[in-house]
Amino acid sequence: MEYLEISLEILEKFKRPLKFDVYIKRTETSYTKIFKSDDVIDRERVAQYRKKGVNSFYVEENDYSIYCLYVEKIGDVLAGSIGKFTPEESSAFIKELVNFTMHEMILKNNIDERTIKSAGNVVSSCIDTLNTNPKGFVKILSLMSNQPYIVKHSIAVSLFSVMLAKKYGIESESTISHIGLGGFLHDVGVGQLTFDPEDVETLTPEQRKEVWRHPELGRQQLDQIKGIRTEVLQIVTQHHEQPNGRGYPNGLLGLNIFLPARIVAVADTFSSLIVKRSFRDSFSCEKALSIMAEETGKFDTKILAVLNGMFIK
Ligand SMILES: [Fe+2]
Ligand SMILES: [Fe+2]
Incomplete structure (x- = not known):
């Protein structure tokens, strides 16, 4: 039996009977049940576990979708009201919503109205968090540190795109949320490739050709969703x-590239450089910015200058 990590913060906050058993990890392979289905989370007991250094809680893989459904329902209730929660609760909530959404979209390749709605909830919660606390992204990203690269990357690109768009001077709330959602979904087509680019340091010419298709593959998948915005x-x-x-798929020049896409492109490269990959270490923000500055013509210079202003301090 596989076990998947969950967040107890959300279940603690909403005192409803559980619909699944909750476990802690004893050894690499053994897990102990600490709450069973129909229990209500006992916060004192959880506090005791945390005191002992137990901070990870799990559900059986079979129950993960029930857990996700629960998180998804809370997502619907909470989206847009994140300011009413402590920063810890908000971040825990975003973390779970991101996990659920990415688990469905990337690992199960399940992109439908339901998962896109959840992605929208992720983005609006992130925007609310950033509105309340501009440094809130640090907490959200640190909670993602154990997640697969694609999960960390998607949320980082969404957050940085929103921050860049605001600093760039974009005020329209709807444009900001399209940028956040576009940032979150930008690599959704990667899930359709025959290999995981994360496992490969140097692509073969065939693999490179395949990677070049991911923007279009993602667009085709999303295009099926009712109500998805053209901007996204x-x-x-x-x-x-x-x-x-020199970019792909169409080699568009300068201002022919949609402004929100130019913003996401900058956030995309910056996010991938500052995160550890399977084949290299992470770069510091300063190093990432100097690498990007050397790539003349690859990025919109005005957006790059905004990024520099945000991170060179
Ligand atoms: Fe991409
Ligand atoms: Fe990307």
Whole structure:
């Protein structure tokens, strides 16, 4: 039996009977049940576990979808009212919503109205968090540290895109949320590749050709969803275009690239550089910015200057 990690913060907050058993990890392979289905989480007991250094809680893989459904329901209730929660509760909530959404979209390749709605909830919660606390992204990203690269990357690109868009001077709330959602979904097409690019340091020419297809594959998948905005589709399609015309899939030049896509492109590269990959260590923010500054013509210079202003202090 596989066990998947969950957050107890959310279950503690909403005192409803559990619909699944909760475990802690004893050894690499053994787990002990600490709450059973129909129990209500006992906060004191959880506090005792935390005192002993037990901070990870699990459900059986079979129960994960029930747990997700619960988180998803709370997501519907809480989206847009994150300011009413402590920063810890908000971040825990975002973490679980991100896990659920990415688990469905990337690992199960299940992209439908339901998962896109959850992705929208993730983004609006992130925007609310950033509105309340501009440094809130640090906490959200630190909670993602144990997640697969694609999960960390998607949320980081969404957060940085929103922050960049605001600093750039975009005020329209709807544009900001399209940028956040486009950032979150930008690499959704990666889930359709025949290999995981994260496992490969140097791509073969065939693999490179396949990778070049991910923006279009993502767009095609999202295009099936009722109500998905063209702005979001354009971001997904154009996030690897470069102002110098050397990007893909269409080699668009300069201002022909949609502004939100130029913003997401900058956030995308920055996010991937500052995160540890399977084949290299992470770069510091300063080093990442200097690498990007050397790549003349690859990024919108004005957006890059905004990014520098945000992180060179
Ligand atoms: Fe990409
Ligand atoms: Fe990316």
